[in-house]
Amino acid sequence: QLQLVESGGGLVQPGGSLRLSCAASGFTLDYYAIGWFRQAPGKEREGVSCISSTGGSTNYADSAKGRFTVSRDNANNTVYLQMNSLKPEDTAVYYCAAHQIYYYCSAYLKPDEYDYWGQGTQVTVSS
Numbered sequence: 001q002l003q004l005v006e007s008g009g010g011l012v013q014p015g016g017s018l019r020l021s022c023a024a025s026g027f028t029l030d031y032y033a034i035g036w037f038r039q040a041p042g043k044e045r046e047g048v049s050c051i052s053s054t055g056g057s058t059n060y061a062d063s064a065k066g067r068f069t070v071s072r073d074n075a076n077n078t079v080y081l082q083m084n085s086l087k088p089e090d091t092a093v094y095y096c097a098a099h100q101i102y103y104y105c106s107a108y109l110k111p112d113e114y115d116y117w118g119q120g121t122q123v124t125v126s127s
Contacts (some may be wrong), residue, residue, distance in 0.1 A: 097117045
């Protein structure tokens with residue numbers, strides 16, 4: 001069974017950093033593009049970033065540009081989201097999702113276009 005598991009969330013002060021991981025089990029990430037999404041209480045799920053299967057294509061939401069970096073280590077079946085200069089408005093549950101079209105990484109970052117989802121990891125930015 002295809003599974004994605006996020007980790008690395010937690011409580012951090014404004015201006016701090018976190019690195020989220022998205023690990024796959026039951027399948028090889030090499031063939032999938034991966035997106036990162038987040039959902040804050042009372043808000044819709046929104047796209048944060050995506051990366052194609054080879055890592056050759058990436059995209060970021062405007063809110064993430066210049067602060068977040070997506071990367072992948074296919075040898076370890078893991079995708080990462082490095083988040084720096086965190087702000088209170090970054091507080092949300094963060095999800096990774098896999099897209100079956102390996103090269104797909106649209107700047108629109110639409111959640112309903114992704115096929116498999118993890119359970120999410122909570123990120124709280126607060127002093």
